[in-house]
Amino acid sequence: MNNPLMLDGRKVAQSVKDDLKEKINDLKEWGIIPKLATILVGDDPASATYVKMKSNTCHKIGMESERILLPEETTTDELLDVIQELNEDETVHGILLQHPVPSHINERQAFDAITLEKDVDGVTSHGFGATTFQLGAYPCCTPAAILQVIDYYNLNIEGKHAVVIGRSPILGKPVSMMLLNRNATVTISHSKTEDLSDVVKQADIVVAAVGQPKFVKGEWLKEGAIVLDAGYNPGNIGDADYETCYAKSSAITPVPGGIGPVTISMLLKHTVQAAIKQSEALVTH
Amino acid sequence: MNNPLMLDGRKVAQSVKDDLKEKINDLKEWGIIPKLATILVGDDPASATYVKMKSNTCHKIGMESERILLPEETTTDELLDVIQELNEDETVHGILLQHPVPSHINERQAFDAITLEKDVDGVTSHGFGATTFQLGAYPCCTPAAILQVIDYYNLNIEGKHAVVIGRSPILGKPVSMMLLNRNATVTISHSKTEDLSDVVKQADIVVAAVGQPKFVKGEWLKEGAIVLDAGYNPGNIGDADYETCYAKSSAITPVPGGIGPVTISMLLKHTVQAAIKQSEALVTH
Known part of the structure; x- marks a missing residue:
């Protein structure tokens, strides 16, 4: 009889978060607080819970989050406008659009409107390609x-x-x-x-x-x-x-x-990585 | 004993080209001639032959081609400028950057600078993602x-x-x-x-x-x-x-x-498809 190893995701997640807390503290010395913007369209209760959980976990390890709630009847164009604003907002390092959006919205178009640098949830088709080609994008x-x-x-x-x-x-x-x-x-x-x-x-x-x-x-x-x-x-x-x-x-x-449990910690990890990269880019320019 | 089917690429290529000739004739009635721009950097003789072959095949089936030859010592930035010009040139429907470029150039950056709409050779990381997700990009x-x-x-x-x-x-x-x-x-x-x-x-x-x-x-x-x-x-x-x-x-x-033999015909097919799409986009706007 074999004695299988039980792979404990909670332990893995904890080690990721411990590492992130250090990085977040370092960033704070430079006046930078990694910030994740989450967008929830409509009022699906499961989605609302997921988004809340993600945003709470941000706060727990010292990051900021901005929760954007849009009504069920939001159009694709209105959603694209919100994403564009977040793309341009220098205080926002990562953007998460909670899946699924209401069926009248073109979800793929909305995902792909997220700028590659802030696609910390790895949902854009460009991000998929750049992950596959190992160009430093954030994977799903x-x-x-x-x-x-x-x-x-x-x-x-x-x-x-x-x-x-x-x-x-x-x-x-x-x-x-x-x-x-x-x-x-x-x-x-x-x-x-x-x-x-x-x-x-x-x-x-x-x-x-x-x-x-x-x-x-x-x-x-x-x-x-x-x-x-x-x-x-x-x-x-x-x-x-x-x-x-x-x-x-x-x-x-x-x-x-x-x-x-490891999945949410990856979202935080990517957001911290994005904050570091975007800050470096600001310093360089 | 089995009797294997020999898959004849020349026959496949011919059928593709026959189909393209009809489409090209249709486009000409609207005053549109599909045009492929090819970029060759340096003077590798094999690459020069490939590019010439591609451009000749364009002419043979009634398409236009523009051959851009850049010296070996071209920098990444200079190449990016050329690509950007072609991206903006409305008479150009497809762009091909001949691989490999000289080693001092960032080839990936150059590939990825080609706008998705003109990436008829399917080399961009975005195009790879959009092909995988079946969003209508041109595959390799x-x-x-x-x-x-x-x-x-x-x-x-x-x-x-x-x-x-x-x-x-x-x-x-x-x-x-x-x-x-x-x-x-x-x-x-x-x-x-x-x-x-x-x-x-x-x-x-x-x-x-x-x-x-x-x-x-x-x-x-x-x-x-x-x-x-x-x-x-x-x-x-x-x-x-x-x-x-x-x-x-x-x-x-x-x-x-x-x-x-089928490979070049795919390049032509994508360029014709790009010409059709870009013309439709012009009409719609």
Whole structure:
């Protein structure tokens, strides 16, 4: 019997925040307070909770946040105007547009209106390209959290076969590119994949990013695989069937307490990085 | 014994050009001639030949081209100025910066300075992101050529397992994303991949994009695999060992005469598409 390593996201998140607090203190000596602007359109209660949580976490570690609430009936053009103002506001270092926006708004256009320098949530198509080409953009926060867990626990991925299940613009696609840039061999699978369990069987590392509760079964896994579960379904249930996957794996993230808690800390990390970069740019000019 | 289908790139390219000639004639009735600007920095003879070939092919099908030759000692800033002028020139619909530029130039910065609307060679990081997210950008020409061959021959890729060997920004990465968007399961392998031949053995479709002559061996292939060889090594030699791969495959592109001839026709196709889009934008405003 193997004794799998439980990958503790709360510990990872704490170490990130400890590091950030130091950086934030350093910045304050220069009179700079990293600031995240969040935009919430409409009054979806789950989204409202997420945004509040993000903004509270900012304050807890000494950052500022500006919460912008827009009514349900906001048009795409009105939203674009708000984003443009924030792009130009030198006190704002990062911009987060809470997904999803009401369906009458062109969400992609709104995301892509965020200037690359402030796209700390990694949602722009340009940011995706620049992340893939390793040009210093901020990646999406959940993929970044997955990499952070890998690094914290020193998991060896170079040359290994990672199978990503899911291909969304904010999770499956970017995490695939990030694992590839770390020299993993990467397979991207999805709803149209034939014989998915056979594909997963090849994996040294499985990234579950499919958005369906208990989707990945232990019997699909190669003995000793690493399971990184980015799922977060109603009732705090992951995309992997934890019990059966645990038994087959060498290391696994639980849900809750795995990738989830690290995700918000990535948003803060990117905002601090953005504050540092934008301040340096001001000094240079 | 199987009887593999030889995928004839010259036939594919001809069908693309026939279609383009009609579109170009239509545009001429509106007084619009699609125009590609090519920039060559320095005097590498191979690059000079490529650029000349591209510009000649433009003229042959009734398009215009503007060839800009810059001296070896051109600085990044000077090159950026030239690109900016072309971005603003309404008579230019597409811009191609011939790779590679002299090593003292920041090539990535120069590529990314090309405006998305005129990036007909698909080299910008933004274009890569917008291609991946299917936002109507022009993909890189070799990946586009691979998809064109797939479409011309009606090869079934949905749900199938494609293994791409290589992960360059202009070939391996974009073709992976394009195959994924067509519902293939995609594995991206590379120089750090462990047990590459085992990985290739899983493939229904192999894309050879590694830049090493006769790299992919027939014995690596699953019986009946489709081999798409994007390699073009000195002496007109592909990345696949043609004889042994032919024997195992169900369909295969030769080198020369496979993906290569289709690639230039993709550049022309994107330029014509850009001319149509930019003219429509002018009419609408």
